[in-house]
Amino acid sequence: MNYKRLGNTDLKVSTICLGTMTWGEQNTQNEGFEQMDYALDQGVNFWDTAELYAVPPREETYGHTEIIIGNWFKKTNKRDKVILATKVAGPMRAYLRGGGNNYGIEKMTQAVNDSLKRLQTDYIDLYQLHWPERNTNFFGKLGYEHDDSSEWNQFEDVLGSLQKFVDAGKIREVGLSNETPWGVSKYLELSKEKGLPRMMSIQNPYNLLNRTYEVGLAEVSVRDKIGLLAYSPLASGYLSGKYRNNQMPKNSRIERDGSFWTRYEKPNTNKAVDAYFEIAKKHNLDLTQMSLKFCEIQSFMTSVIIGATTMEQLKTNVESVNIDLTDEAIKEINEVQTIYSNPCP
Numbered sequence: 001m002n003y004k005r006l007g008n009t010d011l012k013v014s015t016i017c018l019g020t021m022t023w024g025e026q027n028t029q030n031e032g033f034e035q036m037d038y039a040l041d042q043g044v045n046f047w048d049t050a051e052l053y054a055v056p057p058r059e060e061t062y063g064h065t066e067i068i069i070g071n072w073f074k075k076t077n078k079r080d081k082v083i084l085a086t087k088v089a090g091p092m093r094a095y096l097r098g099g100g101n102n103y104g105i106e107k108m109t110q111a112v113n114d115s116l117k118r119l120q121t122d123y124i125d126l127y128q129l130h131w132p133e134r135n136t137n138f139f140g141k142l143g144y145e146h147d148d149s150s151e152w153n154q155f156e157d158v159l160g161s162l163q164k165f166v167d168a169g170k171i172r173e174v175g176l177s178n179e180t181p182w183g184v185s186k187y188l189e190l191s192k193e194k195g196l197p198r199m200m201s202i203q204n205p206y207n208l209l210n211r212t213y214e215v216g217l218a219e220v221s222v223r224d225k226i227g228l229l230a231y232s233p234l235a236s237g238y239l240s241g242k243y244r245n246n247q248m249p250k251n252s253r254i255e256r257d258g259s260f261w262t263r264y265e266k267p268n269t270n271k272a273v274d275a276y277f278e279i280a281k282k283h284n285l286d287l288t289q290m291s292l293k294f295c296e297i298q299s300f301m302t303s304v305i306i307g308a309t310t311m312e313q314l315k316t317n318v319e320s321v322n323i324d325l326t327d328e329a330i331k332e333i334n335e336v337q338t339i340y341s342n343p344c345p
């Protein structure tokens with residue numbers, strides 16, 4: 001396994017992070033346990049979850065993934081072996097603390113306490129804001145229309161609340177998710193000016209079908225030591241190649257919940273995946289591993305958050321750290337990107 005520092009902290013996290021959002025929906029607790037045992041054995045010391053999980057989010061499964069992780073900590077007594085990241089949800093439907101914004105002190109205090117309880121731990125290593133409260137573009141939204149009419153908690157107040165959790169020993173570090181260059185820069189500026197906790201990571205999408213992070217945020221990541229935690233590195237599974245040629249594997253994410261996962265269902269998805277498949281074949285690589293490795297080697301990357309629903313997938317994904325991408329393969333990948341430029345932004 002490879003390791004990198006999380007932001008400018010002393011935490012050394014594996015460059016493969018264990019994603020968990022299928023546990024409690026697509027995967028059972030026992031399957032989650034098996035994944036955690038295996039991942040830790042392979043040196044994957046960095047795990048990502050959220051209060052909102054399992055996904056697709058439903059009232060009945062809210063918090064279930066954290067409960068599974070908490071049960072594993074209790075069973076194994078291995079809490080101290082893991083650098084654990086979780087998230088407080090952004091504005092939500094009524095079932096979550098009455099709906100609406102969540103980054104005010106009262107609701108966030110409840111969120112952090114509830115997460116700690118479900119996780120059966122007294123600290124969270126990285127506490128992330130799942131998505132912005134203000135109206136802006138994220139989750140693939142294009143066509144920016146400025147609309148500042150809705151209420152959102154000011155960043156300084158949010159950082160002040162996070163400071164209280166740090167002081168109480170409930171969280172160690174803080175991070176952002178689904179943020180924009182403006183949001184990240186503003187948070188960093190305020191932390192410095194006011195001596196408030198500093199955001200240490202940006203958890204945004206990054207994969208061969210969506211390299212939009214390279215414009216804007218990549219520079220912020222490197223210059224300001226706030227690396228990317230890349231989610232959906234396989235574009236929800238499309239970059240494994242299993243949906244090629246109109247295949248729809250039974251119990252796959254798209255077969256189960258295709259109407260929820262529309263982000264990668266775009267006109268040029270299949271053409272781009274076919275082109276990447278040919279590159280992988282030519283270089284004797286597995287397409288999944290080539291896709292993950294491409295993410296891992298980026299200068300702005302801290303860790304690639306993998307998601308697996310079977311042990312076979314998990315092994316393939318973890319082992320992607322051991323492959324090499326030649327300069328020629330990278331050049332060919334970049335050529336495809338110029339033809340099918342970010343088909344799924």
Ligand SMILES: NC(=O)c1ccc[n+]([C@@H]2O[C@H](COP(=O)([O-])OP(=O)(O)OC[C@H]3O[C@@H](n4cnc5c(N)ncnc54)[C@H](OP(=O)(O)O)[C@@H]3O)[C@@H](O)[C@H]2O)c1
Nearest residue numbers: 019020021231232233234235236237240252253307309313
């Ligand atoms: N911050 C956020 O807003 C956000 C959003 C999304 C995800 N995340 C985090 O990032 C993690 C990973 O995201 P993701 O699940 O979207 O990642 P992904 O790698 O893009 O997609 C994972 C899906 O691809 C399929 N897959 C994975 N490995 C495979 C393999 N070797 N061969 C064939 N199919 C394979 C599996 O689906 P099936 O078996 O079901 O087909 C799996 O559920 C999540 O668990 C979560 O922790 C965060």
